[in-house]
Amino acid sequence: MITMDWDGFDPWRVTPLTHTFTDHPLLQRDALVELGKRCRGTNRWYSFNDGVTPGTDFDAAASLYPCGRSAVDSLRAIESAKAWVLLRHIQADPTYRSLVDLAFEPIQAKIERKDPGVYYRAGWIFSASAHTVTPFHIDRSHVLLLQVAGTKTVYVWDPYDPETIDDETRDAFHARHDLSHARWREEFREHAHVFQLAPGEGVYMPLTSPHMVETSDEASTTISFTYDTAATRRMGKVHVLRDALNRIGIHAPPVGKHGAFDAAAWLASSALVAVGGPGGKPPACPSLRRRYTYAVAD
Numbered sequence: 248m249i250t251m252d253w254d255g256f257d258p259w260r261v262t263p264l265t266h267t268f269t270d271h272p273l274l275q276r277d278a279l280v281e282l283g284k285r286c287r288g289t290n291r292w293y294s295f296n297d298g299v300t301p302g303t304d305f306d307a308a309a310s311l312y313p314c315g316r317s318a319v320d321s322l323r324a325i326e327s328a329k330a331w332v333l334l335r336h337i338q339a340d341p342t343y344r345s346l347v348d349l350a351f352e353p354i355q356a357k358i359e360r361k362d363p364g365v366y367y368r369a370g371w372i373f374s375a376s377a378h379t380v381t382p383f384h385i386d387r388s389h390v391l392l393l394q395v396a397g398t399k400t401v402y403v404w405d406p407y408d409p410e411t412i413d414d415e416t417r418d419a420f421h422a423r424h425d426l427s428h429a430r431w432r433e434e435f436r437e438h439a440h441v442f443q444l445a446p447g448e449g450v451y452m453p454l455t456s457p458h459m460v461e462t463s464d465e466a467s468t469t470i471s472f473t474y475d476t477a478a479t480r481r482m483g484k485v486h487v488l489r490d491a492l493n494r495i496g497i498h499a500p501p502v503g504k505h506g507a508f509d510a511a512a513w514l515a516s517s518a519l520v521a522v523g524g525p526g527g528k529p530p531a532c533p534s535l536r537r538r539y540t541y542a543v544a545d
């Protein structure tokens with residue numbers, strides 16, 4: 248069960264949470280090793296070593312800093328592996344889909360009081376050695392991040408903080424899954440929300456809130472549950488249209504400052520997405536085109 252201040256819940260505000268998933272059998276080492284085995288030969292895992300820094304290109308981290316052993320062997324001995332292992336899209340595994348449902352069923356109505364239309368449920372499990380880093384990045388969904396074992400520090404910035412990631416970078420990210428314009432600077436730490444998470448604690452991060460994570464001097468297990476809503480879908484589409492305009496040299500006003508422009512962009516983008524134009528096919532998120540109950544393993 249995930250607990251937040253649901254009465255005060257603002258879907259666009261970074262918010263601490265607590266949870267009761269720490270002792271769940273599917274989140275213990277032996278179960279994760281078995282899930283890792285079932286992910287072999289698929290794209291449902293990703294790993295790199297402890298050479299990665301906050302500024303490493305997340306998409307290139309696996310090839311720049313490969314692990315010395317397989318993901319399954321790293322999961323089995325994460326204390327000594329000097330590795331960061333992600334088991335992606337766990338909802339694609341029938342056993343773990345039940346865990347994703349267990350997380351959402353008690354809270355979906357609470358979320359939807361403020362942020363209706365929840366869809367595109369997904370789960371992601373991070374098993375990481377001491378002193379490993381999740382590079383600075385943004386995600387295409389709202390994120391509920393839950394610390395299960397060990398400790399880590401999560402740095403997260405407000406979803407529309409202009410000093411860390413600008414509108415044009417978000418435009419390219421939504422339209423083309425292009426993160427290359429997101430650049431890390433050490434001074435960002437000074438105005439981050441900083442969460443030092445222990446088991447049973449977590450944080451809610453709204454759509455495209457920039458974040459970066461460092462483990463402590465012990466190994467860590469974390470699970471994230473992610474989802475989209477009518478509002479995230481609308482925001483994604485606004486960015487897709489802005490990206491198309493940027494590419495022909497037309498610079499749109501700041502997101503959220505001109506309601507009429509954003510509404511027109513949303514309508515135009517919806518038409519383009521529906522016919523498979525910009526935003527209507529990968530590398531844009533499949534959630535923009537269809538309201539799948541569960542995320543598509545892309």
Ligand SMILES: [Fe+2]
Nearest residue numbers: 384385386458
């Ligand atoms: Fe993330």
